[in-house]
Amino acid sequence: MQRSDTLVVGWDIGGAHLKACLTRDGQVIDVAQWACPLWQGLDQIDIALQQAQARWPALGSDTRHAITMSGEMVDAFEHREQGVQRIADRLAQVLRGEVRLYGGDLGWIAPADAARCWTQIASANWLATAQHAATVFRDGLLVDIGSTTTDLIALANGRVQTASRSDHERLVSGELVYHGVVRTPLCALARHVAFRGHPVNVMNEWFATTADVYRMTGELDPTHDQQPSADARSKDRAATRQRLARMIGLDARDAEDDEWLALAKSWRQAQIEEIAASLTRMMATRCGTASSGTIVTAGCGAFLVPDLAARVPALTGWPIQSYGCDVARIAASDDGSADASKADWAQVCAPSVAVASLYAGEPC
Numbered sequence: 001m002q003r004s005d006t007l008v009v010g011w012d013i014g015g016a017h018l019k020a021c022l023t024r025d026g027q028v029i030d031v032a033q034w035a036c037p038l039w040q041g042l043d044q045i046d047i048a049l050q051q052a053q054a055r056w057p058a059l060g061s062d063t064r065h066a067i068t069m070s071g072e073m074v075d076a077f078e079h080r081e082q083g084v085q086r087i088a089d090r091l092a093q094v095l096r097g098e099v100r101l102y103g104g105d106l107g108w109i110a111p112a113d114a115a116r117c118w119t120q121i122a123s124a125n126w127l128a129t130a131q132h133a134a135t136v137f138r139d140g141l142l143v144d145i146g147s148t149t150t151d152l153i154a155l156a157n158g159r160v161q162t163a164s165r166s167d168h169e170r171l172v173s174g175e176l177v178y179h180g181v182v183r184t185p186l187c188a189l190a191r192h193v194a195f196r197g198h199p200v201n202v203m204n205e206w207f208a209t210t211a212d213v214y215r216m217t218g219e220l221d222p223t224h225d226q227q228p229s230a231d232a233r234s235k236d237r238a239a240t241r242q243r244l245a246r247m248i249g250l251d252a253r254d255a256e257d258d259e260w261l262a263l264a265k266s267w268r269q270a271q272i273e274e275i276a277a278s279l280t281r282m283m284a285t286r287c288g289t290a291s292s293g294t295i296v297t298a299g300c301g302a303f304l305v306p307d308l309a310a311r312v313p314a315l316t317g318w319p320i321q322s323y324g325c326d327v328a329r330i331a332a333s334d335d336g337s338a339d340a341s342k343a344d345w346a347q348v349c350a351p352s353v354a355v356a357s358l359y360a361g362e363p364c
Helices: 041-054 080-095 125-134 167-172 211-214 237-246 257-285 302-308 340-350 350-360
Strands: 009-014 017-024 027-037 066-067 100-104 139-145 150-156 190-195 198-201 294-299 320-322
Touching: 009 080, 009 340, 017 041, 017 350, 027 041, 027 340, 027 350, 041 080, 066 080, 066 125, 066 350, 080 100, 100 125, 100 198, 100 350, 125 139, 125 150, 125 294, 125 350, 139 257, 139 302, 150 257, 190 257, 211 237, 211 257, 237 257, 257 302, 294 302, 294 340, 340 350
Parallel strands: 009 066, 066 100, 139 294, 294 320
Antiparallel strands: 009 017, 017 027, 139 150, 190 198
16 A cells, blocks of 8 residues: 655664665655664664754654664674564654554564564565565666675565575575675685785784775775774775785785785675675575566665676676665755765665655555
């Protein structure tokens, strides 16, 4: 049934970020993301929500809220069930207006029922994005590369084509790859990388993250780079080079800038190969899906998708489209033109856009 009220906010409560999308009559009028290190405690949600309220002062008792999450996994909670319950309780206490939780196949769930339905609520944000994408691109593949993880989800006949629901099941199937373009420690990408024409073993220390790689290559938008660096120091090019150098037992002064850029590209290649291996496995085992379709990109790491797709023969010839531009319904600017900034943030914050759109009554 079509449902479209004045204001609907979609919230995606992650372990490191809180993402939110404000819609009016089913159209996206604003999207934002705030750092929310939930492992430090539930008060981090309060801080992020205060920032959202300051940005959107019109939110009131008549606002409707659609919530999805993945933050129940953080180690601030004893287990995931407790995480879902506490996040749901906190949001129900703080948000004014109708609050519902996205429960995947169960639909929309009241906070009072979160404990009973926690397995459907936990880490279902990827499913919301895929479900929404499938309303526009009936056959294809969702590739959502975020700050921390990558989702690889097949779409066919307008439906999400996977029997997996939990993170564990998706790790088994290869549909969830714990790789992102901001927070992933570089020692998780490869045991050795190329430097000056030779393979070099890497240090298994949290000296640098993928944000350093994509800062160095110039591909990571600074506004998407909201987490502290591994050493809590500057994110300028000099400090970035030093963190990369530590990974192979050197200092930044031991090589020239172009050599550190080459090292960053070596890490980039290692990450693409890791994600491509999971994607190849997933494409080889999927059943009942179309043999061709559209690749729908999402996440702050969408810039990797063209090179990723080129490494997977099964995706040869598949066109690539953007969730932010081609799925999200972005409200036009005052002059009637498309708003590229909103589309960009809708790309980064796709799950929040998806739950807002689905709850507001978009076809699903």
